[in-house]
Amino acid sequence: MAQVEDDHESPASPLAALIARAAELGGGAAPVDKWDPPDCGAIPMRIAADGAWHYNGTPILRERLVRLFASILRREADGGFVLVTPVEKVSIEVEDAPFQAVELAQDGEGEDAILTVRTNVGDVVAVGPDHPIHTVRAEHDGFVPYVRVRGGLDARFTRAAALELADLAHETPDGGLAVASGGTVFPLGAPR
Incomplete structure (x- = not known):
């Protein structure tokens, strides 16, 4: 176990690099x-399916502003999304998942592996029971994976990250695909 911890500290470790980029x-x-x-009602803010944030139909291009909004995003019990501060909350539209899983690192192999994901807004999560992966079958894209980031908020894997995830998958006895992380096996899709 000490060796694994030492690997996390190594600058050459993919996990260390992922965490360093998120910290930056x-x-x-x-x-x-x-x-x-x-509740102060709705504002004309939308998170598009590709993870781009828009206000009044105009893309928000300042990354730090997007990260600020992401830090106060919450999913309500009714499934809606709000930006919340100690003094007000406003509803916004989210087309798919509010975040994008943009980077993936694997530490270890097999069922002992730990998959770590970095999102487009700087969250870093280790896939496991608290941050599970689930998939949705898409007509043209095959499977579309998501990871729970925090408080009911998910990140949709970008195409590149989803392909990386598929490369890490193993075949299940029924012919489907699955990945293991944090001692849990997550099915990625059933056979067609």
């Missing part, structure tokens, strides 16, 4: 689950 970019979330401000 910032990320993380405010304690939005502890705040219960009044």
Whole structure:
């Protein structure tokens, strides 16, 4: 076990590199689950299916601003999405998942492997029971994987990250695909 921990510290480790990039970019979330401000209605903000944020139909191009908004995003019990501060909350539209899983690192192999994902907004999560992977079958794309990031918020794997995930998959007895991480096996899709 000590060897694995030492590998995380090595600058050459893919996991260390992934965490370093996330730290450079910032990320993380405010304690939005502890705040219960009044609802101030909806604003014309939308997160497109490709992860791009828009306000009033105009793309938000400042990455730090997107990360700020992402840090105060919360999913409500009814499935809606809100930006929340201690004094107000506003509803926004999310076309698919609010985040994109843009990078993947594997530490270890087989069922002992740990898959770590970095999102487009700087979150880094280790796939496991608290951050499970689930998939949706898409008509033209095969399977579309998602990972739970925090508080009911998911990240959709980009095409490149999904292909990396597929490369790490093993075949299941029924002919489907699955990946293991954190001692849990996550099915990626059933055979066609």
